[in-house]
Amino acid sequence: xxDLKIRTQNFSFECWELCKLIPKSREFDAWVRQLIRSSSxxxxxxxxxxxxxxxxxxxxKLKIVEEELDESMFWLxxxxxxxxxxxxxxxxxxxxxxxxxxxxxxxxxxxxxxxxQIS
Numbered sequence: 001x002x003d004l005k006i007r008t009q010n011f012s013f014e015c016w017e018l019c020k021l022i023p024k025s026r027e028f029d030a031w032v033r034q035l036i037r038s039s040s041x042x043x044x045x046x047x048x049x050x051x052x053x054x055x056x057x058x059x060x061k062l063k064i065v066e067e068e069l070d071e072s073m074f075w076l077x078x079x080x081x082x083x084x085x086x087x088x089x090x091x092x093x094x095x096x097x098x099x100x101x102x103x104x105x106x107x108x109x110x111x112x113x114x115x116x117q118i119s
Contacts, residue, residue, distance in 0.1 A: 005043075012043035018035075028082075038069075045065045048061045069101045073094060
């Protein structure tokens with residue numbers, strides 16, 4: 001879990017670093033803010049999931065991580081459609097987001113399966 005906590009924090013930081021490089025303009029402002037918000041939420045909510053009080057609480061917090069990763073991917077894909085993609089390697093961030101999303105979904109399914117076996 002510690003490695004994943006570091007990965008989610010690094011993902012948040014790398015998205016922030018990307019946003020620093022995006023030209024300041026009215027056109028990009030909303031997208032930059034959305035990406036910073038959603039990617040920051042990935043790391044913050046994964047940390048909260050690590051401190052969950054129960055399996056159900058863990059799942060609920062991971063569902064937020066899942067949603068925020070999905071939203072971050074949307075904004076990264078939008079930036080891919082612009083000239084920003086030519087200057088920055090968005091594919092690396094998208095690959096990491098996809099991997100984090102797969103791990104998150106797998107974790108949710110594993111805990112749900114365990115809960116169903118207990119019931």
